[in-house]
Amino acid sequence: MSQYKHIIFKREGTITRITFNRPHAHNALDREMSDELANAVRSVKKDRECRFLVFQGAGDTFCAGDDIKDFLTWNDEDPYWQCRQYQETAQTIEDLTCITIAAVDGVCTGGGLELTLTCDFVVATDRSRWGMPEIDWDITPGWGGVTRLQKFAGRRKTKEWNLIGQLFDAETAERYDLINRICKPADLDKEVDALIAVVAAKNPVTLRRSKFVLNKSADLPVPAAMAFEVPLQPFDSKPGRFATEGMEDFAKRETRSARRKVSKTFWQD
Structure with a gap:
């Protein structure tokens, strides 16, 4: 029940x-x-x-x-x-x-x-x-x-x-x-x-970090808010990791359109 x-x-x-x-x-x-x-x-x-x-x-x-x-x-x-x-x-x-x-x-x-x-x-x-x-x-x-x-x-x-x-x-x-x-x-x-x-097609780690930055920086002076945009950790160069898979997808022109094709025209009717 x-x-x-x-x-x-x-x-x-x-x-x-x-x-x-x-x-x-x-x-x-x-x-x-x-x-x-x-x-x-x-x-x-x-x-x-x-x-x-x-x-x-x-x-x-x-x-x-x-x-x-x-x-x-x-x-x-x-x-x-x-x-x-x-x-x-x-x-x-x-x-x-x-x-x-x-x-x-x-x-x-x-x-x-x-x-x-x-x-x-x-x-x-x-x-x-x-x-x-x-x-x-x-x-x-x-x-x-x-x-x-x-x-x-x-x-x-x-x-x-x-x-x-x-x-x-x-x-x-x-x-x-x-x-x-x-x-x-x-x-x-x-x-x-x-x-x-x-x-849902977005990287979940990047998504939640972006939401955190958007929420927590909104009411701060710009110089203080900019600190939220600095990456907390260096990019991992190993393939397949969340930190770089989006950039690797961008470099492969034949596959990068899968996510962007939907995003760039969404709610544009």
Whole structure:
């Protein structure tokens, strides 16, 4: 029997999928679901074989954020502890070694939007709806809707979305760097699978180092950030090793196109 009640946790080879499974409540995060999400993410962190983690929602929605009705059952200490758990879960997702993808359909608001900000890629349908409506419920975002969001959309737009609380469409989300790719609802799974296929062709060691550099250098002054780009070890000249197989493939003109042919034209339609 699954240890989870409100999420579906499925591992297929190197791909793990976490599906929010409260469609009757727009997959809103109540306390139990938040605990399950935290535990699931921790298990992925320990899984050395996992190369991809996909977040998605059951039904026709991604995640509407916190379950506001659940707040009415909280005691005075709960807001602090729940917020800290949300923040720790978000940071854990952002720091995962595997590549993380949010597959967004339908409602993506509040905590749902905040979760997408921690992912490496976001693929969303053209009917997805985005927003930070917390202000109308007399609460403030707790795990990135003010802080991380500014790094994507800038201070001006982040203030607008948080202080007004309006919903906006997928085109607007893409314009402000919240989405990598927009597709039709029927094509969402296909687009995510295509993304996984093209990234899976990369060298896993180079991939995780590149992700580490991208994440950890982003908020540093350029001179300090440049230190992350210096190789930690010399290239190994022995054939077949991860450090040089890409360069050796480049030198062999008859084989080097296998990976590049897919990469250089991906998402250019």
